[in-house]
Amino acid sequence: MEHNWPPPEGSWASSASRRRNMQAIRSRDTTPERLVRRLVHAQGLRYRVAARPLPDLRRTADLVFRPAKVAVFIDGCYWHGCPDHYVPPKTNSGYWSDKVARNIARDRDTDQKLRDAGWLVLRFWEHEPSHESADQIAAEVRRRRNVTNS
Template sequence: MPPAGSAREDDGAWPDRPAGSWASSPGRRRNMQAIRSRDTKPEFLIRRLVHARGFRYRVCARPLPGLRRTADLVFRPARVAVFIDGCYWHGCPEHYQAPKKNAGYWSEKVVRNVTRDRDTDQKLRAAGWLVLRFWEHESSEECADRIAATVVARRGVEK
């Protein structure tokens, strides 16, 4: 969706914009395409640590088949869904900084992301799942320890 009040592709307001893109320039488009939605460095570090502790899980999977949202790690038998949220995209109270360009559009995008996150949490809890959310800046070791302890407690057996 284009930002409110933005020019349409065919009116020539952004002549250097790639066809079919709402990006303001080819450079911005490349930048946005490079942002990963999965397999980020914090996510990968936590996954590696949890795996090294002997736990197995699904990566980037839907905890609930009817819910079109994916968790970063899913422990189906224990019904634990883990999300590693990026500080910018999920509005970290500690690190989020509003963008300088097109601030209205991006700030609204982050608000929609946070709203969707809370809705996801509520729907998973209602279905009997435990939701764990971590910020990308949190210690990977501490996150892995909490995940492991939670999964063990939910399984009811020591691992």
């Protein structure tokens, strides 16, 4: 893909190579997401991938279990400000720190809107063991299914 350089006035990229790096970062189908999905699927559960739990909310969850009303997010340590692994950037730090802060605020807002609509929100950090995340997801989905079927 051809990129024009220099960037337009007010661009977030501090250099052409930084711009290429940032554009290459996946927003979905990351390795941690794929691992968790594979493990949850192996437990016999089916779900939607990168779907909107609420049609009017322009935000997607990584896994959505609609009948059970469970939304799962696998958050990247950098982009979502992991308290254990987030390291502020050395270049253009004001922009990136603000971006991460906005992501965190949006995450909390998403959590609240989903909870208000009766959804269970499960969030995991990308560094958490995939099998533990998958086991917790499966247990919660089954629990909520059993409650609604009782």
